Amino acid sequence: MTYQGLIQHYRQYLDLPAHTQAISLLEGNTPLIPMPRLGREFGCELFVKFEGLNPTGSFKDRGMTTAISEAVGRGAQTVICASTGNTAASAAAYAARAGLRSIVLIPEGKVAVGKLAGAIAYGAEVIQIQGSFDDALSLVVEITQKTPIALVNSINPYRIEGQKTSAFEICDVLGSAPDWLCLPVGNAGNITSYWAGFKQYQKGLPQVLGVQAAGAAPLVLGHPVEKPETIATAIRIGKPARGEQALEAAQQSGGRIIAVSDAEILSAQKILASEGVWVEPASAAGLAGLIAESSVGKFEAKGKKVVVVCTGHGMKDPSIITESFTAPKVIPAEYQALVEMVDA
Numbered sequence: 001m002t003y004q005g006l007i008q009h010y011r012q013y014l015d016l017p018a019h020t021q022a023i024s025l026l027e028g029n030t031p032l033i034p035m036p037r038l039g040r041e042f043g044c045e046l047f048v049k050f051e052g053l054n055p056t057g058s059f060k061d062r063g064m065t066t067a068i069s070e071a072v073g074r075g076a077q078t079v080i081c082a083s084t085g086n087t088a089a090s091a092a093a094y095a096a097r098a099g100l101r102s103i104v105l106i107p108e109g110k111v112a113v114g115k116l117a118g119a120i121a122y123g124a125e126v127i128q129i130q131g132s133f134d135d136a137l138s139l140v141v142e143i144t145q146k147t148p149i150a151l152v153n154s155i156n157p158y159r160i161e162g163q164k165t166s167a168f169e170i171c172d173v174l175g176s177a178p179d180w181l182c183l184p185v186g187n188a189g190n191i192t193s194y195w196a197g198f199k200q201y202q203k204g205l206p207q208v209l210g211v212q213a214a215g216a217a218p219l220v221l222g223h224p225v226e227k228p229e230t231i232a233t234a235i236r237i238g239k240p241a242r243g244e245q246a247l248e249a250a251q252q253s254g255g256r257i258i259a260v261s262d263a264e265i266l267s268a269q270k271i272l273a274s275e276g277v278w279v280e281p282a283s284a285a286g287l288a289g290l291i292a293e294s295s296v297g298k299f300e301a302k303g304k305k306v307v308v309v310c311t312g313h314g315m316k317d318p319s320i321i322t323e324s325f326t327a328p329k330v331i332p333a334e335y336q337a338l339v340e341m342v343d344a
């Protein structure tokens with residue numbers, strides 16, 4: 001049967017109300033890419049779950065198909081979210097598909113250009129907040145408590161239902177859960193979803209390595225971060241809504257949540273790109289964590305199956321690349337100039 005999106009594909013595993021009306025862009029079904037060359041460096045069988053290949057370029061589409069489908073079914077006309085960018089683009093796309101009005105609140109000047117462009121292109125009403133993601137989230141929670149506007153942040157339980165499906169897909173491809181799952185942690189909806197998904201699917205449980213950026217690592221520090229800062233703007237979050245559940249997932253799985261520096265994140269981004277997988281900075285945090293833990297002997301990967309979740313596409317944040325490289329050289333459109341340039 002042709003693939004009709006993840007609600008259709010995993011319907012029996014998703015706890016969605018009867019009124020749900022599936023709104024899909026054929027999200028999910030993303031590739032689990034083997035990384036043999038990189039895996040050899042750790043002595044493990046390494047895979048990248050490339051979530052950047054979802055319709056709007058991030059994993060958020062999994063939770064958005066379910067959240068918007070539920071909202072439409074219950075008669076919502078407007079949806080709202082706070083976002084570091086990817087949720088905004090995803091909410092805007094699925095709202096557009098459903099014929100709903102979408103409003104997105106973003107931290108002023110801290111959203112990568114590909115995400116902002118997406119939100120605008122899909123027709124969202126974009127509002128910049130003079131504050132952080134966390135401030136924006138408080139505001140959308142308040143307005144959805146006082147008005148009929150539907151909240152589509154990952155506090156919404158149907159977001160978690162949809163995002164569980166990535167765990168199902170990994171088990172379907174590998175035949176069972178991997179030994180380790182490494183992924184970035186921001187507002188902590190995704191790590192919560194994976195853990196719920198693996199537990200429900202009963203194909204084994206991975207140990208979970210959640211990775212925060214050092215300047216935005218409330219779950220490592222053990223307290224909220226008032227002014228989170230990181231180059232990985234997607235996870236520039238100081239008060240994760242599902243922080244408790246993230247810690248629980250790490251602990252129950254025999255894993256942990258760690259922090260890596262921006263330099264380690266950018267280095268991991270380069271390594272992934274050198275293998276043909278270009279992801280946005282936050283999405284490289286999982287690999288950065290794996291590298292950091294291995295280098296201090298804390299990660300015994302030998303002979304293990306390891307999945308690194310890459311949550312968003314590199315094209316979401318092109319500036320991070322173009323700003324740090326000199327512009328390509330310019331030559332006359334002449335053969336001799338080309339030969340000299342390429343030193344052939």
Ligand code: AN7
Nearest residue numbers: 083084086087186187188189190311312
């Ligand atoms: C690429 O879009 O919070 O721990 O508002 O965009 O589930 O929050 C994005 C988060 C990882 C962290 N990787 O996931 C938003 C937003 C990328 C992301 C995360 C985000 P959660």
